[in-house]
Amino acid sequence: MKENEILTNATTWIKEAGERIVQSFQTTLSIETKTNANDLVTNIDKDTEKFFIAKIKEKYPKHRVLGEEGNGDRLEELKGIVWIIDPIDGTMNFIHQHRNFAISIGIYEDGVGKIGLIYDVVQDELYYALKGKGAFFNGVPLPKLTSVNISEAIIGLNATWVTPNRRIDPSILGALVRDVRGTRSYGSAAIEIAQVAAGRLDAYMTLRLSPWDFAAGLILIEEVGGVASTLKGEPIQLLEQNTIFISRPGLHEQILKNYLYGKI
DSSP states (O other): OOHHHHHHHHHHHHHHHHHHHHHGGGSOOOEEESSSTTOEEEHHHHHHHHHHHHHHHHHOTTOEEEETTSOSOOOSSOOSEEEEEEEEEOHHHHHHHSOSOEEEEEEEETTEEEEEEEEETTTTEEEEEETTTEEEETTEEOOOOOOOOGGGOEEEOOGGGGSSOSSSOHHHHHHHHHHSSEEEOOSOHHHHHHHHHTTSSSEEEEEEEOHHHHHHHHHHHHHTTOEEEOTTSOOOOTTSOEEEEEEOTTHHHHHIIIIITTTO
16 A cells, blocks of 8 residues: 555545535535434535545545445455545534534555544644554644543543433443543544544543444554543444444553443
8 A cells, every 4th residue: 555645645635525515514405314313414425425436436446435425335344445434524513513523534454444534624623644653633743642540531422321322321421421520522423533542532432333433533543552442342343333432541441440341
């Protein structure tokens, strides 16, 4: 893989896609629901994904694309070079706020994450990582993450998981919420994972994410020495929905041991 060349092209395309999205703010959106009334997709999501696929297929015809909106390839394995793309992560924020959403691109070779990009479009903030070469925020290297105590931690967590729901006993994560310094919810998994990589959040957890939500973020987290697993502490499966627990080192082990083992 020509990593530097691919990163350069991906950066150009992600910035161009961002400009197109911002220009769309003045247009009327076509909004559809997917699995439920809160699972939304717009014509801009679909058009942005098609934009990336056209660019990738023109420049790299042998590369495959897994996209959230289903315009790419059907994948059962990750052989070769695969781009995993979320054209707008945080669609509800995009619709309601015109901010707090991101474009997420993870590029994998034979199942190994090589390049990750998360672009907060409205803030013009680009997080990117090259395997073995570090992670960066707007071109500035991100430092390695260090541990913090649970009582000093701020975690990204949606309130859904500490109220009655179908996926988890809310008392499990409710106990953690009582013990940490604070919680935040941005409404975009990609942004929240990037915030952990940048040291602005200490951990992020959720009960359900798809590959395009976390593919780029996993590469960022690895490059800054963070830890990523399911809520059971198991490896994340790249082509499946997973529970996700991403954290600073040390804190990850503390939370698993004290709150999650044997309860999830």
